Amino acid sequence: MTQMDYKYTLLGSSVEDYRKRPLLLQVDDTPMNLFAVLEVKRELPRRWSTLSCFRKVKLYSFLFGLAVMFLIMASYILTGDKKGLLLTPSPYHFSNLVSPGPFPFNLSSAKDYAHIKLVVKTITSKVEFSSSRQLPELKALINSEPHMFSVIPRKFLPGVKNPCWYEEYTGNITSDPYRTNLYARYSRRFRTVFEYLRNTFREHLLHRDSKLYRMRCLPYFYIIGQPKCGTTDLYDRLRLHPDVRFTTFKEPHWWTRKRFGIIRLSEGFHDRYPVEDYLDLFDLAAYQIQDYLRANASGAPSQHNIIIGEASASTMWDNNAWVYFYDNTTEGEPPFLIQDFVHALQPDARFIVMLRDPVERLYSDYLYFGIANKSAEDFHEKVSESLQLFEGCLMEYTMRSCVYNTTLNNAMPVRLQVGLYIVYIMDWLTVFSRDQILVLRLEDHASNRKYTMHKVFDFLNLGPLTEQKEAEITKSPASNTRRPADKNLGPMLPITKEILRDFYMPFNEKLAKVLRNDSFRWESSSKLS
Numbered sequence: 001m002t003q004m005d006y007k008y009t010l011l012g013s014s015v016e017d018y019r020k021r022p023l024l025l026q027v028d029d030t031p032m033n034l035f036a037v038l039e040v041k042r043e044l045p046r047r048w049s050t051l052s053c054f055r056k057v058k059l060y061s062f063l064f065g066l067a068v069m070f071l072i073m074a075s076y077i078l079t080g081d082k083k084g085l086l087l088t089p090s091p092y093h094f095s096n097l098v099s100p101g102p103f104p105f106n107l108s109s110a111k112d113y114a115h116i117k118l119v120v121k122t123i124t125s126k127v128e129f130s131s132s133r134q135l136p137e138l139k140a141l142i143n144s145e146p147h148m149f150s151v152i153p154r155k156f157l158p159g160v161k162n163p164c165w166y167e168e169y170t171g172n173i174t175s176d177p178y179r180t181n182l183y184a185r186y187s188r189r190f191r192t193v194f195e196y197l198r199n200t201f202r203e204h205l206l207h208r209d210s211k212l213y214r215m216r217c218l219p220y221f222y223i224i225g226q227p228k229c230g231t232t233d234l235y236d237r238l239r240l241h242p243d244v245r246f247t248t249f250k251e252p253h254w255w256t257r258k259r260f261g262i263i264r265l266s267e268g269f270h271d272r273y274p275v276e277d278y279l280d281l282f283d284l285a286a287y288q289i290q291d292y293l294r295a296n297a298s299g300a301p302s303q304h305n306i307i308i309g310e311a312s313a314s315t316m317w318d319n320n321a322w323v324y325f326y327d328n329t330t331e332g333e334p335p336f337l338i339q340d341f342v343h344a345l346q347p348d349a350r351f352i353v354m355l356r357d358p359v360e361r362l363y364s365d366y367l368y369f370g371i372a373n374k375s376a377e378d379f380h381e382k383v384s385e386s387l388q389l390f391e392g393c394l395m396e397y398t399m400r401s402c403v404y405n406t407t408l409n410n411a412m413p414v415r416l417q418v419g420l421y422i423v424y425i426m427d428w429l430t431v432f433s434r435d436q437i438l439v440l441r442l443e444d445h446a447s448n449r450k451y452t453m454h455k456v457f458d459f460l461n462l463g464p465l466t467e468q469k470e471a472e473i474t475k476s477p478a479s480n481t482r483r484p485a486d487k488n489l490g491p492m493l494p495i496t497k498e499i500l501r502d503f504y505m506p507f508n509e510k511l512a513k514v515l516r517n518d519s520f521r522w523e524s525s526s527k528l529s
Contacts, residue, residue: 148275164217217286220307221350225316228364229354230442233479235311245285254278256314260321320406332401343431356442357522358419359500380496386412422511450474
């Protein structure tokens with residue numbers, strides 16, 4: 001259907017009243033552009049003679065019928081019938097990123113097994129993995145985030161395992177250094193920690209050449225993904241290691257969301273969290289590192305060589321903010337990715353990725369983040385709609401463009417894209433070496449925690465543990481398992497699992513090839529809670 005002007009004549013008492021009323025009309029059942037809007041022409045009502053009662057009766061009858069018609073239409077709209085009718089356009093304007101032409105499918109008419117299998121077949125036939133991407137120049141990165149690069153130095157303190165530095169403090173030492181921190185404003189947990197930091201702030205200031213300096217640190221390592229893959233359990237176990245410190249709570253999401261002013265995309269934009277607010281989260285660990293340096297300098301017995309970790313399960317994959325802040329001059333692909341900025345600041349950083357069977361991950365994601373009316377049948381419908389949306393994008397754009405398409409990601413009722421692990425890992429490998437990224441499977445972690453935790457300890461170059469401490473770390477109960485109410489919903493439908501297995505298969509095969517480990521095919525994965 002091409003864009004057309006539909007003109008309707010409306011009768012009423014006031015032209016202005018009609019100009020103020022939004023009107024949504026369904027023309028037919030043919031596929032429409034997702035944000036097709038009908039233009040309605042509103043004309044002045046004709047003058048009717050007051051001398052004829054008969055004409056008055058006809059007028060009132062007509063107006064009554066018109067009112068009934070509008071009530072029926074309003075009822076139709078409020079029921080949420082999707083058949084060719086869009087109720088409320090998304091604030092993210094799908095038509096800006098997806099072709100403005102007709103959308104290639106109807107969201108409600110074709111959810112049968114045969115059709116969805118064909119959709120998946122079409123998608124997998126278009127899967128391509130580019131060997132490299134165009135890396136941005138450092139100058140471009142600095143120009144896009146000049147303040148961040150002015151705050152964080154290019155070199156860190158020698159002789160300290162964790163990346164730290166001394167920053168000149170020019171504020172009033174009697175004032176609260178955390179009074180403007182946005183994390184403290186929105187989190188009780190941070191307010192409690194900041195109260196302690198506030199009380200010990202002055203004693204940790206370094207005096208040198210009539211100037212004051214405070215220690216600042218970035219993480220030595222990041223747990224970057226993926227959601228519902230066991231990152232919380234890994235975080236909780238690593239926190240028990242005597243040489244490891246984290247932020248006060250898991251998932252500050254600064255790199256992907258908070259620095260753009262995003263708390264939830266559905267809520268629009270808030271104040272952007274400056275890099276100083278992010279660095280404040282590591283002050284507690286920075287104080288301990290500073291105390292360690294002082295103890296060593298005074299000849300005291302050597303203390304633990306502390307490293308700091310940060311665990312945000314969005315860091316590996318969530319680049320949804322790019323379209324609002326960067327120029328779209330790269331054919332629908334983001335010109336900068338999160339890892340470009342991290343690498344420019346911390347080229348020696350280390351990253352831990354925890355993955356699981358993407359089919360099971362998606363169902364777990366649906367159960368965890370779903371609000372109401374969750375069921376295996378509802379999950380199947382949402383999967384079907386998401387696959388059709390993904391196929392529609394592939395008709396106009398490359399696979400990688402669709403993976404990073406912000407509007408598509410927000411339109412899909414389930415997060416299919418999060419399970420396309422290989423796309424993100426290949427992009428991370430364009431800036432970081434393979435030995436800087438440790439990729440684990442949740443299935444292995446669940447069956448042998450001691451094995452996976454030893455791999456993590458070796459990767460982070462952590463020292464040996466006592467048997468008692470190791471047992472405490474490896475034998476504690478699993479964290480963030482499925483809620484009882486969600487367990488009662490049972491597994492996904494077999495037909496849904498089959499469809500998703502077909503969809504994820506080429507991505508898993510490529511992942512196994514890149515990582516040189518066939519277990520990442522998940523051909524016979526065990527069920528996890």
